[in-house]
Amino acid sequence: MKTLVVYDSAYGNTAKIAEAIAEGLGTKALHISKFKKEYLKSMKLLVVGSPIQGWRPLEGMNQWLDAFSGSQLKNIKVTSFDTRMKVFFHGDAALKILGRLVDKGGSKLVDPKVFFVKGKEGPLFDGEMERAIEWGKELGKKL
Numbered sequence: 001m002k003t004l005v006v007y008d009s010a011y012g013n014t015a016k017i018a019e020a021i022a023e024g025l026g027t028k029a030l031h032i033s034k035f036k037k038e039y040l041k042s043m044k045l046l047v048v049g050s051p052i053q054g055w056r057p058l059e060g061m062n063q064w065l066d067a068f069s070g071s072q073l074k075n076i077k078v079t080s081f082d083t084r085m086k087v088f089f090h091g092d093a094a095l096k097i098l099g100r101l102v103d104k105g106g107s108k109l110v111d112p113k114v115f116f117v118k119g120k121e122g123p124l125f126d127g128e129m130e131r132a133i134e135w136g137k138e139l140g141k142k143l
Contacts, residue, residue, distance in 0.1 A: 001008055003045040003143070005029040005080025008061040013122040014051045014083045017115045017132045020080065021047060024136020032064040040076065045109060048097050049081040049115075052107055057082070057092075065097065071105035078106030079139065081113040083133075085120065 003025050007018035015031070022029035025047070040046075048065075050057035057065075078101040083087035094112030102108055113135050116125045 003027040005047040006032055006035050008032050008047045008058045010051050013117045013120040013124050014049055018049055020129045020132035021136040024133040025140045043076050045077045046078055047066050050082045050093050052091045052093040057097055058095040068104040069097045074105035077105050077109040079109045083115045086116050
């Protein structure tokens, strides 16, 4: 597996975005519970996403990131995304995720991407799925 999109999701919106990014990349999207560290052996790009909850990624995502050793992501390009409401003060899960991926040895491919939901539980704003597919295509071209 050369590229993979891994996500955590509270209300399904982040899962939908992950699937759309994966579609654009021509790869799979997996929930963090389905990820196996063996996948890292042939990995070129790892895209990771979570919704924002309490100004940070979901706790499950934080635990998933904690499970990686110091340089386990060495030689792997990484980037991240989050889903959030369009409000002035919201936190930044994607930036926190990217920082942790880089701390684990990953090499940043591009800046994180943000996708918007209407209210705490969504749904996604119109056009967000299309933006996610396009971002996936862009990521593939940058490899």
